[in-house]
Amino acid sequence: MKRKEVPQQNAKAFMGHSKLLYAQDEQGNYVRAPSSGWEAEEIVLDQAIAEYERQARDAWQRAHEGLASTLEYHMFRERMDLVLLAQSTGFLKWRVRRHLKPGAFQKLSVRCRERYADALGKTPAQLDRLPAQP
Amino acid sequence: MNAFVHTSDDIEIPFAHQQSAHCESGAIASLLRHAKLSISEPMAFGISSGLSYAYLPFLKFGGLPLFAYRMPPGQVIRGLTKRLGIKMHFERFRQPDAGMLALDHHLYEGRVVGIQTSAYWLTYFPPDMRFHFNAHNLVVYGRRGNNYLISDPVIDILVECEAGALKKARFTRGVLAPKGLLYYPAFIPEQIDLPAAIRKAIRFTTGMMLYTPVPILGVRGIRLVSRKIRKLDTRKQHQNKLLLGHIVRMQEEIGTGGAGFRFLYASFLQEASGVLRKPELAGIANQLTEVGDEWRRFALHAAKMCKDRMPMDYGLLADQLMHCATAEENIYRLLRTELK
Known part of the structure; x- marks a missing residue:
């Protein structure tokens, strides 16, 4: 890539920052070349974030209808999934899967709730609540 | 909190910040520059044999396999310092509080340190760039009040990052858990044999890319992924798009x-051609x-x-990857003959 071809498409996700690429100048020497964003990166980043949003929305709906625990919503809201939540709490996957159901989560001990709260960066009380909007 | 606390004092150690493409090579290169060993990021990356290709279907991220364009986290720091004879000091902690105290202690003694963190809990990252990735690297050069510089x-x-958030980022659990890892160069030899290190590093990287015994690594890995893309089930369009988007993110977005x-x-090879006086490398x-x-x-x-800005064509993408594989294979072979 030539330095003048380095994309400068002001990605909104960068919030005014730039990232560093390496590119060749007119003489073919490699130089450090900041980029303010690229169409390809923006598309796939938006796609990944939209997928988290979709999961969080679906989970919010399920929790609202009483089909899932509020934990599932908060898990997706914090950009996690079952595997990641299991890894970051140290619980086995089947236990986390159980806790994503409303009944099991309600009966959970204070200590287990704290582990979830800690992994998701929330207080145990926040885990119980659903926001008015997903 | 413990007995020896210096937290009331503000500390700022003069440190020359230079933006890098990749966190690990950037962190170690700037730590070495701070210790008066001038080294560029591409040089650090190349000598550590950081380049790679790996398709790891058994490691899932959000249900998608891992595509890595470099060696596993930690390789850049370990590979680079080993080849240059630099001794690193590493510390990990069981107790988050002990890890924060040790960080304060190093800063108080005037030592700039690199730390490993999760990228998600760092508050200064733009929200859309925050993902659960546990092997981010950064340099701490001071403390002002309750904020780390x-x-x-x-x-x-x-x-700057607030102490509570930084503690959380340093002590996340899970795959590649940082466990508060903190590091700095403890010993740098007076004489460094750069040409020898470069030769070794290139031989290692090219060997790994060409002669790997498993089909998921190196050039064979690229070909495997190409075949996988060609054979994608056209009926599962949503899932396929997620997979392709994931590949592009691993390739472009994650500081590469x-x-x-x-x-x-390529920048490393260009620099190496000057060091080794081999214009062929350029x-x-x-x-x-x-x-x-x-x-x-x-x-x-x-x-x-x-994004449907182009008709979906798995064959075209597969052809492009196949082309990359062939061209890279050729390049690695050339490099090996040049350095015979």
């Missing part, structure tokens, strides 16, 4: 310097740049297909 290699400016570290490595660097451009075209096509 941070030179984050991938960010263009100096930043462009084209999945290929430009970074020619090979240009060839690798062309392959990098092809990787970028692949990324752009894949992204556009995800």
Whole structure:
């Protein structure tokens, strides 16, 4: 890539920052070349974030209808999934899967709730609540 | 809190921030520069044999397999310092509070340190760039009140992070858990044999890319992924788009310097050609740049297909990857004959 071809498409996700690429100048020497964003990166980043949003929305709906625990919503809201939540709490996957159901989560001990709260960066009380909007 | 606390004092150790493409090579290069060993990021990346390709279907991220364009986290720091004879000091902690105290202690003694963190809990990252990735690296150069002064290699400016958030980021659990890892160079030899280190590093990287015994690594890995893309089930369009988007993110977005570290490595080869007085390497660097451009075209096509700005064509993407594989194979063979 030539330095003048380095994309400068002001990605909104960068919030005014730039990232560093390496590119060749007119003489073919490699130089450090900041980029303010690229169409390809923006598309796939938006796609990944939209997928988290979709999961969080679906989970919010399920929790609202009483089909899932509020934990599932908060898990997706914090950009996690079952595997990641299991890894970051140290619980086995089947236990986390159980806790994503409303009944099991309600009966959970204070200590287990704290582990979830800690992994998701929330207080145990926040885990119980659903926001008015997903 | 413990007995020896220096937290009331503000500390700021003069540190020259330089933005890098990749967090690990950037952090170690700037720590070494701070210790008066001048080394560029591409040099650090190349000598550590950081370049790679790996398709790891058994490691899932959000249900998608891992595509890596470099060696596993930790390889850059370990590989580089081992080849240059530098001794690093590493510390890990069981107790988060002990880890924070130790950080304060090093700062208080005037020592700038690198730390490993999760990228998600760092408050200075733009919200859309925050993902659960546990092997981010950054440099702490001071403390002001309850905020740590941070030179984050991938960010263009100096930043700050509140102590609670930094503690959380340093002590996340899970895969690649940082466990509060903290490091700095403890000993740097007076004489460094750069040419020998470069030769060794290139031989290692090319050998790994060409002669791996498993089909999921190196050039064979690229070909495998190409075949996988060609055979994608056209009925599962949503899932396929997620997969392609994921590949592009691993290649471009996750601090690779462009084209999945290929430009970074080409820059290293160019610098190496000067050190080894081998102009042939500069020619090979240009060839690798062309392959990098092809990787970028692949990324752009894949992204556009995800967004329906281009008709979905798995065959085209697969052809592009096959082309990259063949061209890279040729380059690594050339490099090996040059360094015989």
